[in-house]
Amino acid sequence: xxxxxxxxxxxxxxxxxxxxxxxxxxxxxxxxxxxxxxxxxxxxxxxxxxxxxxxxxxxxxxxxxxxxxxxxxxxxxxxxxxxxxxxxxxxxxxxxxxxxxxxxxxxxxxxxxxxxxxxxxxxxxxxxxxxxxxxxxxxxxxxxxxxxxxxxxxxxxxxxxxxxxxxxxxxxxxxxxxxxxxxxxxxxxxxxxxxxxxxxxxxxxxxxxxxxxxxxxxxxxxxxxxxxxxxxxxxxxxxxxxx
Numbered sequence: 001x002x003x004x005x006x007x008x009x010x011x012x013x014x015x016x017x018x019x020x021x022x023x024x025x026x027x028x029x030x031x032x033x034x035x036x037x038x039x040x041x042x043x044x045x046x047x048x049x050x051x052x053x054x055x056x057x058x059x060x061x062x063x064x065x066x067x068x069x070x071x072x073x074x075x076x077x078x079x080x081x082x083x084x085x086x087x088x089x090x091x092x093x094x095x096x097x098x099x100x101x102x103x104x105x106x107x108x109x110x111x112x113x114x115x116x117x118x119x120x121x122x123x124x125x126x127x128x129x130x131x132x133x134x135x136x137x138x139x140x141x142x143x144x145x146x147x148x149x150x151x152x153x154x155x156x157x158x159x160x161x162x163x164x165x166x167x168x169x170x171x172x173x174x175x176x177x178x179x180x181x182x183x184x185x186x187x188x189x190x191x192x193x194x195x196x197x198x199x200x201x202x203x204x205x206x207x208x209x210x211x212x213x214x215x216x217x218x219x220x221x222x223x224x225x226x227x228x229x230x231x232x233x234x235x236x237x238x239x240x241x242x243x
Contacts, residue, residue: 014073015100017080024084024098038096041083041184048075052139052146053193054186060156061182067159067174074179082177083184088195093185097166097177105168107181112161113201122148122155123211130211136204137193155200 015023024040031038049055061067077083077097084104085096091111096104114122125148130136139146149155164178188195197204 017076019100020077020080020082020098023100023102023104024081026102027084027096027098027104038085039087040081041078041086041187042081043079043187046079048078048183049186049190051190051193053189053196056146056150056156057186057189057196058183060150064159067179067182070172070174070176070179071182073176074181074183077176077180078183078187083180086181086184086188088185088188088199090198091201093181093199095181095184097180099168099177105166105177107164107166107177109162109164109178109181109185111157111199111201114155118153119202121153123207123214126211127214130208136208139193155196155202157200 028038028040049058062071082098083095084098085094087094091113093107093109093111095107095109097107098104126145130145147154152158164174164181166175166177168175168177170176185199194204197207
């Protein structure tokens with residue numbers, strides 16, 4: 001039976017997990033023989049995310065209906081070890097994803113940087129909520145601060161701020177290979193939360209420094225404002241019986 005030009009079903013046929021793993025293993029062997037260093041994404045068990053940063057990244061993706069249809073297939077791909085290389089740079093992710101062919105597909109994802117006005121608003125809201133870089137990276141900060149990071153207009157990107165490209169023949173807006181990389185990014189955040197700020201084009205040290213400096217400046221500007229919380233000399237006499 002002759003095959004029609006428009007019969008593209010076989011192009012998008014879902015390969016088995018064993019086939020992906022075989023192809024991924026062959027890709028790794030070839031790269032090693034050439035002296036090429038790959039950075040594969042490995043998922044242990046069924047759970048992809050473990051930290052607040054990675055979980056919030058996935059939750060942000062999954063709340064957008066535009067991505068809903070392809071994300072589940074991307075999770076399956078990621079768990080089979082299909083993402084054989086993933087590297088994060090400032091505003092960009094470069095990756096290779098194994099499919100039914102022996103040569104992995106090349107995926108590029110770009111994230112728009114946070115504009116100045118939005119960044120200033122976030123720092124103003126954070127105020128004195130950030131008391132250390134260590135707590136910030138551990139995701140151990142007030143619930144209201146988490147909302148500032150995650151809400152629309154926060155630090156997590158909207159669909160309009162995410163663009164992607166894959167070398168596969170799938171014409172869909174988001175193919176399963178791109179979806180696998182998006183989840184692979186979350187795994188990287190588990191390994192190093194600082195990569196989130198790098199991807200968003202933010203110098204995290206300066207972010208914390210400026211936020212703290214603005215908080216101190218605000219406190220100094222209000223030091224002469226009368227408040228019921230300030231203890232006067234008369235109050236000391238009443239409290240401690242000072243004559």
